[in-house]
Amino acid sequence: MKLFPGMSNYVWAKYRTPAEKQLMNTPVEELAKKGLSRRDILKGAAVGGAGAIVASSATLAELNEGKAEGDPIPVGSALPFTGWGAHDAIEFRNGIEMAVDEINALGGVLGRPIEMHWEDTKNQSADEVVTAFNRLIDSKEVHAIINGYNIGPNNAEYEPVADAGILYLHHNTLLHHHDTVMSDPERYYSCFQTDPAEYWYGLGYIQFLSWLRDTGQWKPRNNRIALVSGSTPYSIVIVNAMNESAAEYGWEVAYGPEIVKTPTTEWGPTLAKVRAADPSAFANTHFPSQEIAQCQNQFMQDPIDSLTYYQFGAISAVFTDIAQENALGTTVATVIGQLQDEIGTTFENKYRELYGENSTPLVGCETYVSMYHWAMAAALAGGSGEPGDYDQNRKVAYRLQKLIYRSVVGSVNMHPEWQAGIPYPDYTNDPSLGQPHLFFQIQEVSPVRALVAPEPYNTGHFMIPSWFKDNGGLPQIGA
Amino acid sequence: MTAFLVIFESGLSLGAMYAAASIALSLVWGSIGMLNMALGAMLAIGGYASFALVEYLPVPWWLGFLASLGVGFIAGAVLYYVTVKWMYRVPTFDTSIVIATVGVAIVIENLLVKIFTAYAKKQPFLVDDGILMGSVTMRYQSLINLGIALVIMLILSWYLNRTRAGTAILAVAQDRDAAQLMGVPVERIFLLVMVIAGVIAAASGVLLTAVIPMSPYVGHEPLLKAFIICVIAGLGNLPAAFVASFVLGWFESAVSYGAGARYGFPAMLVLVIIVLLWKPYGVFGRRRVTRV
Numbered sequence: 001m002k003l004f005p006g007m008s009n010y011v012w013a014k015y016r017t018p019a020e021k022q023l024m025n026t027p028v029e030e031l032a033k034k035g036l037s038r039r040d041i042l043k044g045a046a047v048g049g050a051g052a053i054v055a056s057s058a059t060l061a062e063l064n065e066g067k068a069e070g071d072p073i074p075v076g077s078a079l080p081f082t083g084w085g086a087h088d089a090i091e092f093r094n095g096i097e098m099a100v101d102e103i104n105a106l107g108g109v110l111g112r113p114i115e116m117h118w119e120d121t122k123n124q125s126a127d128e129v130v131t132a133f134n135r136l137i138d139s140k141e142v143h144a145i146i147n148g149y150n151i152g153p154n155n156a157e158y159e160p161v162a163d164a165g166i167l168y169l170h171h172n173t174l175l176h177h178h179d180t181v182m183s184d185p186e187r188y189y190s191c192f193q194t195d196p197a198e199y200w201y202g203l204g205y206i207q208f209l210s211w212l213r214d215t216g217q218w219k220p221r222n223n224r225i226a227l228v229s230g231s232t233p234y235s236i237v238i239v240n241a242m243n244e245s246a247a248e249y250g251w252e253v254a255y256g257p258e259i260v261k262t263p264t265t266e267w268g269p270t271l272a273k274v275r276a277a278d279p280s281a282f283a284n285t286h287f288p289s290q291e292i293a294q295c296q297n298q299f300m301q302d303p304i305d306s307l308t309y310y311q312f313g314a315i316s317a318v319f320t321d322i323a324q325e326n327a328l329g330t331t332v333a334t335v336i337g338q339l340q341d342e343i344g345t346t347f348e349n350k351y352r353e354l355y356g357e358n359s360t361p362l363v364g365c366e367t368y369v370s371m372y373h374w375a376m377a378a379a380l381a382g383g384s385g386e387p388g389d390y391d392q393n394r395k396v397a398y399r400l401q402k403l404i405y406r407s408v409v410g411s412v413n414m415h416p417e418w419q420a421g422i423p424y425p426d427y428t429n430d431p432s433l434g435q436p437h438l439f440f441q442i443q444e445v446s447p448v449r450a451l452v453a454p455e456p457y458n459t460g461h462f463m464i465p466s467w468f469k470d471n472g473g474l475p476q477i478g479a
Numbered sequence: 480m481t482a483f484l485v486i487f488e489s490g491l492s493l494g495a496m497y498a499a500a501s502i503a504l505s506l507v508w509g510s511i512g513m514l515n516m517a518l519g520a521m522l523a524i525g526g527y528a529s530f531a532l533v534e535y536l537p538v539p540w541w542l543g544f545l546a547s548l549g550v551g552f553i554a555g556a557v558l559y560y561v562t563v564k565w566m567y568r569v570p571t572f573d574t575s576i577v578i579a580t581v582g583v584a585i586v587i588e589n590l591l592v593k594i595f596t597a598y599a600k601k602q603p604f605l606v607d608d609g610i611l612m613g614s615v616t617m618r619y620q621s622l623i624n625l626g627i628a629l630v631i632m633l634i635l636s637w638y639l640n641r642t643r644a645g646t647a648i649l650a651v652a653q654d655r656d657a658a659q660l661m662g663v664p665v666e667r668i669f670l671l672v673m674v675i676a677g678v679i680a681a682a683s684g685v686l687l688t689a690v691i692p693m694s695p696y697v698g699h700e701p702l703l704k705a706f707i708i709c710v711i712a713g714l715g716n717l718p719a720a721f722v723a724s725f726v727l728g729w730f731e732s733a734v735s736y737g738a739g740a741r742y743g744f745p746a747m748l749v750l751v752i753i754v755l756l757w758k759p760y761g762v763f764g765r766r767r768v769t770r771v
Contacts, residue, residue: 082589084694086597231741260740263700265691268489269736269743272481272615290599290692301609301616322601322692 060372063379064107072115073108073384075100075374076136076145077367078157083123084263084288085149087318088363092148093118094355095364099371109378114371117142124152133157137164143384143393146370148363149173151234151287155180162187164387167378167396169370171336175199175237178418185417190397192414194370195336196423196435198234201285201311202241204333204426204437208453209281209307210249217462219472220280221305227256228270230286235262238285238311254279264291267298274299274306281307289313293322300326303467307331315440317360317447327442328477329465332449335423337438338365338408340451340459347408360447362440369407377403410436410457425454443477484615486732491617494728495624496690499683500701501708501720502632507676509715510652511669512573517558517580518680518705519698520587524554525684526602526693527591533603540603547681555677558583559670567669591695602688624686631679632721638675639717648672652715707747711754713764723762 077096079089096116104113117140119132129150136142137160144167150157155176161168168191175197181188209225212218225246229239239257246253255277260270264286274282282299286292292310296319299308307329313319314332323330338344338361347368351361377399378384385392401419405412413422413433424434436457440449443463450460464476471479500522507515515521528550533543562579566572606623609616639645650658651668659665684698691697708727712719727747735743754762 082592082597082695084597084696086592086694087599090596090598258739261744264740265700266489266493266732266735268492269485269732270740272485272489272736276481290694294692297607301618302611302614318599318692322599324601 060103060376060379061106063376064110066107066111068104068106068108068111068113070108070110070112073112073378074117074140074142075114075371076117076119076133076140076142077147078119078121078129078132078136078145078150079148080122080124080150081118081120083121084290085124085151087289087316087360088148091316091355091360091363092367094351094359095366095368096146096371098351098354098364099368099375103372103375109375110383112383114375121150124150126153126156129153129157130160133160137161137166137387141386142166143386144168144374144378144396145170146367146374147171148367151232154233158188158191161191165190165385165390165393166387167374167384167393167400168192169194169374169400171195171366171370173198173335174234176233177420181419182417188419190393191419192397192400193418193420194373194412195366195421196426196437197418197420198238198335199241200335200423200426200437201238201333202243203245204335204423204439205238205242205283205309205311206245206249206251207426208331208333208439209251211453212462217474218307218464219474220307221470222278222280223250223252224254224277224279225251226258226274226277226279226282226306227253228258228260228274228282228284228286229256230262230264230288231259232262232287235285235287235311239283242283242285251281260286262286263288265294267295271295271299271302275302275304278304279306281309283309283311285311287311287313289316289318290322293319293327296323296330297326300467305468305470307465309333314442315360315362315449317358320442320445320447324445325466327445329463329467330442331439331452331462332442333437333439334362335437336366336369336409336421336435337362337440339410339436339438339457341457343406344408358447362449365408369405369409369412372407373400373403373405373412376405404433406432410434431456481614482736484613486729486736488612488615488617488621489735490725490729490732491625492621492690492728493731494725495621495628496687496701497704497708497728498628498632498721498724499624499686500698501705501712501724502628502635502717503676503679503683504702504705505709505712505715505717505720506635506679507672508709509717510648510672511563511567512652513563513576513580514573514706515558515580515676516577516702517584517587518676519696519702520584520591521551521554521558521677521680522684522687522698522701523591523693523695524587525551525681526688526697527595527600527684527695528681529604529685530600530602530688530693531595544604544682544685547685548678551677551679551681551684552674553677554681555674556670558677559673563669563673564666567666588695595695597694597696599692599694600688602685602693604685605689620689624690627682627686628721628724631682632717635675635679636717644668644671707751709761711751711761713761716761716763719761719763 081089100114121129121132147170149172177193227239229235292313309331320327348361378396380399381395422434423437424431428434439453441452443450452460452462464471464474466478507513525547528547529543532546606619609618647663708723712723731743731747734746
């Protein structure tokens with residue numbers, strides 16, 4: 001598969017200054033010989049060579065030459081603090097606050113500290129989200145909006161962002177983002193989805209099941225799977241991707257895709273159908289953590305030897321708070337999550353120290369990474385731009401596009417046309433060029449999740465769930 | 480047989496949940512003509528009161544449940560003094576109180592968010608296990624909810640029909656002005672109804688949050704369902720509301736099982752339309768006649 005089909009720089013090339021164009025053609029070693037500072041070299045590297053550099057958080061420290069003592073840069077975040085996604089909003093705010101404190105300690109963005117402004121998007125409807133964005137842009141004059149997710153507006157919030165030209169980094173995780181950005185790249189140059197689209201959950205899940213089967217970590221008793229989805233377009237895109245790719249990998253969809261209404265608290269009839277289909281694996285792409293925890297509780301009233309999977313929602317600590325022991329063995333995935341390597345665990349330990357043992361760094365890491373990504377791009381671009389400063393913000397967007405950021409979630413690499421993260425291994429086979437699509441298993445009643453895939457990032461091992469009557473001689477949770 | 484048991488068990492669980500919510504709504508609506516849109520928030524208050532007492536004091540779950548009734552008592556009284564006391568003489572009481580209670584609900588829900596955050600909580604008053612009936616597990620929690628809702632309905636029916644205070648409530652429900660002329664202290668009756676409704680809402684809130692994970696907005700869907708049930712059953716008819724809760728619960732489950740989970744609620748709404756076309760005052764309701 002070609003990594004960058006139809007890759008084109010036509011949107012960006014005209015925003016390069018003559019000096020930048022010269023830097024692009026000048027080797028870094030020559031710049032050093034000319035007595036340029038590391039900051040100059042880093043800025044040059046950002047536009048040089050193949051058009052991308054690999055950066056880490058330390059890059060920002062290299063770009064700053066003093067303390068953050070200038071005028072603050074207003075940055076906004078509009079999160080669902082009081083709606084059904086509140087548990088994630090709290091983590092998103094934690095991630096941003098942690099990043100901002102660190103960035104300001106490193107000298108801010110070229111000496112200017114970041115000053116945060118918050119808005120509540122409640123239940124993430126289009127009017128709630130757009131109103132919040134308008135307040136941030138018109139009243140607070142933010143230079144960028146760094147967000148978790150707001151699934152409801154279906155990109156309606158892109159319009160005030162595009163009108164103002166400010167940077168917008170979010171984790172809505174929607175395929176619809178690709179369509180919107182590619183429909184008018186000139187207008188939506190500043191809208192970035194800092195993780196891969198939800199579509200990849202579907203294909204990735206089928207590949208994950210197949211990997212478990214083919215490597216002998218799990219011996220499915222048949223090739224049947226059951227698929228259930230919430231009624232939001234987000235959940236349906238995922239379940240359809242599962243449905244479409246199942247046969248290619250040798251799976252038969254024995255039940256579903258069955259769509260349940262959102263919200264749903266009574267899973268009895270749906271689970272009865274799942275049990276009757278006798279699947280080896282049962283995937284539910286419904287989103288709210290508390291409701292899928294309820295599903296798992298009701299599944300466990302009469303469990304069958306079926307591997308359960310809940311897309312993303314089971315990442316949150318609230319899932320194990322509600323499901324408790326019933327959760328043990330459940331699998332869950334995220335297309336963006338903190339790794340359990342040295343960089344990731346350092347972040348995780350600090351996060352838990354700051355926000356408590358029951359916090360969820362797996363969620364907080366998303367906005368933590370985005371805040372750093374934007375700050376580095378702004379520093380490389382020579383500063384951020386206020387609403388209406390289109391030229392400066394195009395420079396920042398250009399840097400974001402070109403900066404491969406090795407972060408706590410792996411390599412954040414924006415696709416040049418989608419302006420969204422490229423997933424590994426779903427799209428690229430090179431882990432240095434994509435964000436790993438992480439699969440976890442709940443192996444203890446705590447916020448900790450065992451990272452079981454993909455290689456080479458997995459640090460845990462898959463185990464047969466506790467409720468299986470026949471473990472096939474394989475390691476089983478609680479056995 | 481399995482299909483029947485699945486529908487029976489799931490419908491019973493839903494019905495118990497709907498019954499718990501609809502009794503409090505039916506009482507207030509039927510007796511003082513007040514559509515209490517703050518009921519959802521009062522359900523949440525009950526759930527959080529039980530949770531907070533068991534989690535933070537801590538006290539046993541049964542004491543938490545009983546104490547939540549006291550919190551519901553206070554919540555009912557506060558709602559009366561904040562809204563009803565100042566509005567019940569206004570000619571547009573029927574509509575004004577809807578707006579007022581929506582406002583109160585927003586305030587309560589935001590206060591709960593401030594105090595507890597919107598992070599979902601697990602209700603301590605919860606029995607996880609169940610009894611196996613054929614191939615279907617009947618949840619103990621559903622049976623407990625059914626039992627408590629039935630007891631609440633029976634006590635309330637006895638209170639309304641067999642006590643002086645209850646008779647006074649029924650008199651106010653029939654004709655407020657005539658009751659006042661007969662010496663019934665209407666203002667105190669309104670307070671009494673609100674307090675009783677507050678206690679029932681708190682108990683219902685604990686039962687509901689044993690089935691639905693608790694959040695400040697946990698009462699929204701039960702309020703909607705309770706509203707539908709009260710309309711179908713006929714205003715103020717408590718036993719009818721109780722029965723209608725289970726009938727609709729089983730209907731929703733049957734449609735969910737037979738046609739798909741996403742069709743359960745729409746089918747319920749279609750049924751409501753058909754019933755109201757047939758019986759505009761509800762299946763067990765009677766036309767209200769206003770004498771001039």
